[in-house]
Amino acid sequence: MRVALFLTCVNDTLYPDTGRAVVKLLTRLGVEVDFPMAQTCCGQAHYNTGYRHEAEPLARHFSDVFGEYEAIVTPSGSCGAMVRELYPRMGERARAEGRGNTLAATLAPVIPKTYELTEFLVDVLGVTDVGAYYPHHVTYHPTCHGLRGLGLADRPRRLLQAVKGLELAELPGADECCGFGGTFALKNSDVSAAMGADKVRNAESTGAEVLCAADNSCLMHIGGTMARLSTGMRPVHIAEILASTEEEPAR
Amino acid sequence: MSGTFVGMPAFPKAAHEAVHNSTLRGNLRHATHTIRAKRANAVAEVSDWAALREAGKQIKDHTLRHLDRYLVQLEESVTAAGGTVHWAADAEEANRIVTRLVKETGESEVVKVKSMATQEIGLNEALEEEGIRAYETDLAELIVQLGKDRPSHILVPAIHRNRGEIRDIFAREMSEWGRPAPDGLTDTPAELAEAARLHLREKFLRAKVGVSGANFMVAETGTMVVVESEGNGRMCLTLPETLISVVGIEKTVPTWQDLEVFLQTLPRSSTAERMNPYTSMWTGTTNSETADGPQTFHLVLLDNGRTDTLADEVGRQALRCIRCSACLNVCPVYERAGGHAYGSVYPGPIGAILSPQLRGTDSEIDSSLPYASSLCGACYEVCPVAIDIPEVLVHLRERVVEGGQVTREGNKVVLKPAKGHVAERAAMRAARWAFARPGVLRTGQRLASRTRRLHPRSLPGPGKAWSDSRALPALPSEPFRDWWQRTRGGSGKDGGK
Numbered sequence: 030m031r032v033a034l035f036l037t038c039v040n041d042t043l044y045p046d047t048g049r050a051v052v053k054l055l056t057r058l059g060v061e062v063d064f065p066m067a068q069t070c071c072g073q074a075h076y077n078t079g080y081r082h083e084a085e086p087l088a089r090h091f092s093d094v095f096g097e098y099e100a101i102v103t104p105s106g107s108c109g110a111m112v113r114e115l116y117p118r119m120g121e122r123a124r125a126e127g128r129g130n131t132l133a134a135t136l137a138p139v140i141p142k143t144y145e146l147t148e149f150l151v152d153v154l155g156v157t158d159v160g161a162y163y164p165h166h167v168t169y170h171p172t173c174h175g176l177r178g179l180g181l182a183d184r185p186r187r188l189l190q191a192v193k194g195l196e197l198a199e200l201p202g203a204d205e206c207c208g209f210g211g212t213f214a215l216k217n218s219d220v221s222a223a224m225g226a227d228k229v230r231n232a233e234s235t236g237a238e239v240l241c242a243a244d245n246s247c248l249m250h251i252g253g254t255m256a257r258l259s260t261g262m263r264p265v266h267i268a269e270i271l272a273s274t275e276e277e278p279a280r
Numbered sequence: 281m282s283g284t285f286v287g288m289p290a291f292p293k294a295a296h297e298a299v300h301n302s303t304l305r306g307n308l309r310h311a312t313h314t315i316r317a318k319r320a321n322a323v324a325e326v327s328d329w330a331a332l333r334e335a336g337k338q339i340k341d342h343t344l345r346h347l348d349r350y351l352v353q354l355e356e357s358v359t360a361a362g363g364t365v366h367w368a369a370d371a372e373e374a375n376r377i378v379t380r381l382v383k384e385t386g387e388s389e390v391v392k393v394k395s396m397a398t399q400e401i402g403l404n405e406a407l408e409e410e411g412i413r414a415y416e417t418d419l420a421e422l423i424v425q426l427g428k429d430r431p432s433h434i435l436v437p438a439i440h441r442n443r444g445e446i447r448d449i450f451a452r453e454m455s456e457w458g459r460p461a462p463d464g465l466t467d468t469p470a471e472l473a474e475a476a477r478l479h480l481r482e483k484f485l486r487a488k489v490g491v492s493g494a495n496f497m498v499a500e501t502g503t504m505v506v507v508e509s510e511g512n513g514r515m516c517l518t519l520p521e522t523l524i525s526v527v528g529i530e531k532t533v534p535t536w537q538d539l540e541v542f543l544q545t546l547p548r549s550s551t552a553e554r555m556n557p558y559t560s561m562w563t564g565t566t567n568s569e570t571a572d573g574p575q576t577f578h579l580v581l582l583d584n585g586r587t588d589t590l591a592d593e594v595g596r597q598a599l600r601c602i603r604c605s606a607c608l609n610v611c612p613v614y615e616r617a618g619g620h621a622y623g624s625v626y627p628g629p630i631g632a633i634l635s636p637q638l639r640g641t642d643s644e645i646d647s648s649l650p651y652a653s654s655l656c657g658a659c660y661e662v663c664p665v666a667i668d669i670p671e672v673l674v675h676l677r678e679r680v681v682e683g684g685q686v687t688r689e690g691n692k693v694v695l696k697p698a699k700g701h702v703a704e705r706a707a708m709r710a711a712r713w714a715f716a717r718p719g720v721l722r723t724g725q726r727l728a729s730r731t732r733r734l735h736p737r738s739l740p741g742p743g744k745a746w747s748d749s750r751a752l753p754a755l756p757s758e759p760f761r762d763w764w765q766r767t768r769g770g771s772g773k774d775g776g777k
């Protein structure tokens with residue numbers, strides 16, 4: 030199976046390790062991965078900040094770049110939700126503005142075949158044991174757009190439970206937002222920081238050394254808070270845990 | 281809306297204090313987490329919850345689509361049952377009508393059932409100006425009124441107060457308003473409730489005029505419905521000779537059968553009860569043969585921005601709201617910012633989408649409310665009428681930054697983009713331009729990587745909002761795309777190192 034990796038602009042720029050981990054993991058599972066070099070950004074930040082019209086060219090570009098692939102895999106719950114939940118809405122809104130069906134038709138092909146990574150593993154490849162090894166004490170934070178947007182439910186946890194050596198701790202208040210929320214983190218930084226600090230305190234209470242999530246944007250906020258609060262915990266993307274093996278262990 | 285909120289600062293500024301007030305944070309955290317868990321259990325008991333939620337949504341949507349027709353039917357039914365219907369386009373008109381009606385009775389005090397609509401229009405203040413005293417009779421409203429405070433929650437307006445604070449307010453203020461608090465009052469719930477009961481009983485037995493809102497108005501019969509927990513509502517609705525109800529036009533439902541849905545979803549969503557203790561229904565006045573209400577009944581139908589809201593395709597879903605407050609109780613932003621920061625009698629997620637629609641987005645507070653959310657979606661998940669609050673928030677953000685056509689007092693007007701978003705708009709355009717050109721993005725990434733040792737640990741300007749509480753991520757030595765191009769994902773020349 031040949032799939033396109035939609036890494037997202039944030040991961041491409043700031044978290045290349047996550048990208049390398051996805052490639053390593055999928056290759057190990059027999060999937061042929063391509064990274065279309067023309068990819069940029071899905072438009073989520075524009076859309077959610079109120080710049081829907083600025084997001085439209087980015088959505089069209091996304092569709093141009095990825096339209097030909099059998100499946101599109103992304104290691105980001107929120108960017109996955111952008112394509113699957115909000116692209117259809119962008120099409121509808123354009124129609125409601127009297128601009129016809131063009132945008133909806135352009136975006137239609139990519140919508141059903143875009144998968145968040147854990148979804149792709151569990152639903153498309155049908156695996157929960159990906160042969161990973163990660164001898165660490167981990168707690169898992171289900172990010173909002175993965176949990177409530179895409180409905181990832183227990184997929185990530187099933188994957189983590191099958192990892193050899195990994196000890197999984199329940200995170201208290203797991204389904205509460207970490208406070209990132211894109212531009213919310215800047216526009217309402219007091220509330221955002223308070224939410225982040227509560228999330229980190231809950232994570233600390235588990236005694237885990239690693240907080241894992243399926244979205245680096247939230248991890249950037251949680252990890253940044255951990256560093257400021259000097260917790261000694263570290264944020265790790267789930268792809269890096271699932272890619273880790275006994276031969277080539279991740280730290 | 282209420283005059284007490286005029287000139288509120290923008291949400292982030294108002295929230296700043298609350299976030300750093302540890303008593304308030306503790307009170308809110310305890311209260312919201314308790315009710316949150318209870319609601320989840322009460323809802324989990326109902327096997328057809330999803331179907332009830334969908335039915336509630338559809339009944340409301342249907343009614344709103346044909347609101348013109350149902351309102352006329354409602355007026356006919358109420359009139360036939362002996363009541364009098366008044367139409368109020370805005371808060372001022374509604375206040376004028378109610379004041380006149382009270383004056384016509386010759387009375388100078390009224391007892392009130394907890395009502396969001398009368399708070400929205402600032403009725404108590406308007407009556408006060410005309411020398412009429414309005415007594416709130418809901419326990420939490422009483423606490424707010426005695427404390428000269430503002431409500432911070434739809435259902436539990438004094439949620440920001442703890443028992444000790446309530447004791448102090450009772451001991452200090454009750455004598456000003458009527459029967460004083462008993463000597464040696466402690467902060468045990470039973471004693472506080474008894475003090476309130478004694479204080480209020482005097483008012484119930486004396487009052488000749490009651491003022492209420494309504495949770496539902498049944499168009500086919502003209503029946504008003506009030507659901508409550510304390511019994512104070514039942515007293516206000518049955519003891520006075522004259523009853524004046526101020527109700528938002530969106531509270532209409534077509535038939536009694538429709539109540540079947542909401543009387544299941546509302547109590548479970550709001551107080552986590554299977555059924556609320558008191559459901560009062562009355563139709564017109566006792567004078568009419570078919571009816572069972574007070575001797576005189578006036579219904580004031582309130583628009584106050586609702587018709588304008590109805591004109592907006594995306595925003596109109598806010599009018600489905602049955603004011604259960606479940607969205608407040610699950611909201612992580614409400615929990616930390618508190619209700620007052622929302623600058624309206626409607627706080628929390630529903631307030632963030634309702635106030636900027638009912639009042640417009642001109643003021644500092646109203647144009648900042650659509651941003652008072654991380655878009656986590658917890659509100660949408662619990663809403664018993666499936667209002668997609670994040671969708672409306674994003675829609676209103678668009679209205680703030682792009683402007684566009686809206687309806688104001690029935691007229692179509694075109695809004696200009698709000699001031700204060702100039703730099704952001706430019707940044708968004710620039711980002712869009714760069715993202716449409718992979719080469720530009722790449723150049724930027726490389727430049728950043730090459731200069732990464734020079735990057736500061738904290739940021740100036742708007743970036744300070746980030747780096748004050750969060751460390752900045754370290755930049756990698758190369759972006760993913762460069763690694764990919766060098767190695768084709770590990771199969772290239774340097775083996776993916």
Ligand code: SF4
Pocket residue numbers: 549600601602603604605606607608630659662663664665666667
């Ligand atoms: S928006 Fe929904 S959850 Fe919030 S108060 Fe209204 S009905 Fe309840």
